[in-house]
Amino acid sequence: MIEKTALFKLSYGLFVLTAKDGEKDNGCIINTMQQLADNPLRISVTVNKNNFTHDMIKKTGVFNVSVLTESVPFSVFQHYGFQSGRDTDKILDNGMPRSENGIVYLANYTNAFFSGKVVEEIDCGSHTLFIAEVTEAQTLSNEKSVTYQYYFDNIKPKPQEKKKKGFVCEICGYVYEGDELPEDFVCPVCKHGAEVFKPL
Secondary structure (H helix, E strand, C coil), X not given: CECHHHHHHCCCECEEEEEEECCEEEEEEECXXXXXXXXXXXXXXXXXXXXXXXXXXXXXXXXXXXXXXXXXXXXXXXXXXXXXXXXXXXXXXXXXXXXXXXXXXXXXXXXXXXXXXXXXXXXXXXXXXXXXXXXXXXXXXXXXXXXXXXXXXXXXXXXXXXXXXXXXXXXXXXXXXXXXXXXXXXCCCCCCEHHHEEEC
């Protein structure tokens, strides 16, 4: 089944690409997916050659793409990663739903998914561009697709700033950096002693 409305979910966003080799499904995060043609309906995905998922697509010629929503938690990115490498922990759970081509797709945190059958491969050095005919397309929710900017602003944890160790003068605000404040320390700005300093 191909729902044309699912195409509205395509954006310069973030997607979970899944493929299957024998009994094993594998997934990784990609950020390149585009509609190329309408009749027949074709899409393209670009996949890093270091991804195990890449090898599965090369071998089988089929894949699924789940379009992630703004409610997707960071744990999804931690699990699938942008480069899954050869890690076996990127194997998807068998309990997840499968599309008509037998490959699992993410039902949670996904507003649409697409199934593709590869019709052309283009070697791009470290990546392969797969051009595929869409064999299935479904809309799962009306939530917005997550973009790279939204991911960085709202999902990816911000790096924690190291708290400075030191003491601040309550009179003038001068900061003394260090683990311990000498007892005979005199503020170089207001000339008060160590007794007016408090830890940061």
